[in-house]
Amino acid sequence: AQKITQTQPGMFVQEKEAVTLDCTYDTSDPSYGLFWYKQPSSGEMIFLIYQGSYDQQNATEGRYSLNFQKARKSANLVISASQLGDSAMYFCAMRRTHSINQFYFGTGTSLTVIP
Amino acid sequence: EAQVTQNPRYLITVTGKKLTVTCSQNMNHEYMSWYRQDPGLGLRQIYYSMNVEVTDKGDVPEGYKVSRKEKRNFPLILESPSPNQTSLYFCASRAGAETYGQYFGPGTRLTVT
Numbered sequence: 001a002q003k004i005t006q007t008q009p010g011m012f013v014q015e016k017e018a019v020t021l022d023c024t025y026d027t028s029d030p031s032y033g034l035f036w037y038k039q040p041s042s043g044e045m046i047f048l049i050y051q052g053s054y055d056q057q058n059a060t061e062g063r064y065s066l067n068f069q070k071a072r073k074s075a076n077l078v079i080s081a082s083q084l085g086d087s088a089m090y091f092c093a094m095r096r097t098h099s100i101n102q103f104y105f106g107t108g109t110s111l112t113v114i115p
Numbered sequence: 116e117a118q119v120t121q122n123p124r125y126l127i128t129v130t131g132k133k134l135t136v137t138c139s140q141n142m143n144h145e146y147m148s149w150y151r152q153d154p155g156l157g158l159r160q161i162y163y164s165m166n167v168e169v170t171d172k173g174d175v176p177e178g179y180k181v182s183r184k185e186k187r188n189f190p191l192i193l194e195s196p197s198p199n200q201t202s203l204y205f206c207a208s209r210a211g212a213e214t215y216g217q218y219f220g221p222g223t224r225l226t227v228t
């Protein structure tokens with residue numbers, strides 16, 4: 001069975017500091033994709049970053065980077081220079097490559113940025 | 116503007132009364148999905164579609180039906196809603212490349228009494 005685990009229900013970070021949100025996954029598929037999404041209090045889901053299982057380098061998108069450790073099956077999201085607008089729920093997700101539109105989401109981490 | 120629209124945004128209904136939540140995307144995306152979001156459980160995929168007339172079950176398909184007769188539309192049908200289907204529902208679409216994330220609709224908050 002495929003599974004995504006986010007063990008931090010809530011996190012706090014000081015404005016302008018960096019924060020790491022943890023995500024571990026469990027799959028026996030040789031190939032898969034990992035995603036992070038942001039859900040502000042307004043409710044919409046926003047795609048942040050993607051990492052492929054065969055990518056040699058960690059993905060980066062602006063202030064977001066993905067710390068991918070394949071052997072540990074972890075895909076942690078790092079947000080640098082936190083801003084007040086980063087306060088939101090963050091979800092890690094995995095897509096099975098052989099079932100190209102089947103996705104599994106974690107339970108989410110609520111991030112609060114403190115001024 | 117590229118978007119996924121859902122209607123209605125809010126719905127209160129009674130047990131057993133059939134309902135349909137519509138989903139439409141204007142980006143010509145092949146792939147579409149329905150999710151439900153419940154507190155403490157994250158998002159769970161109900162059904163997904165790879166193209167017109169091609170759909171498959173996600174993790175929690177019981178009590179739901181879908182159809183994909185046109186590329187842009189992917190309605191979610193609850194034939195006989197029950198209170199345990201009270202949830203926040205999201206429709207999502209994405210283009211074909213592996214690296215692409217999903218575009219999500221604004222969500223439909225459904226309450227079944």
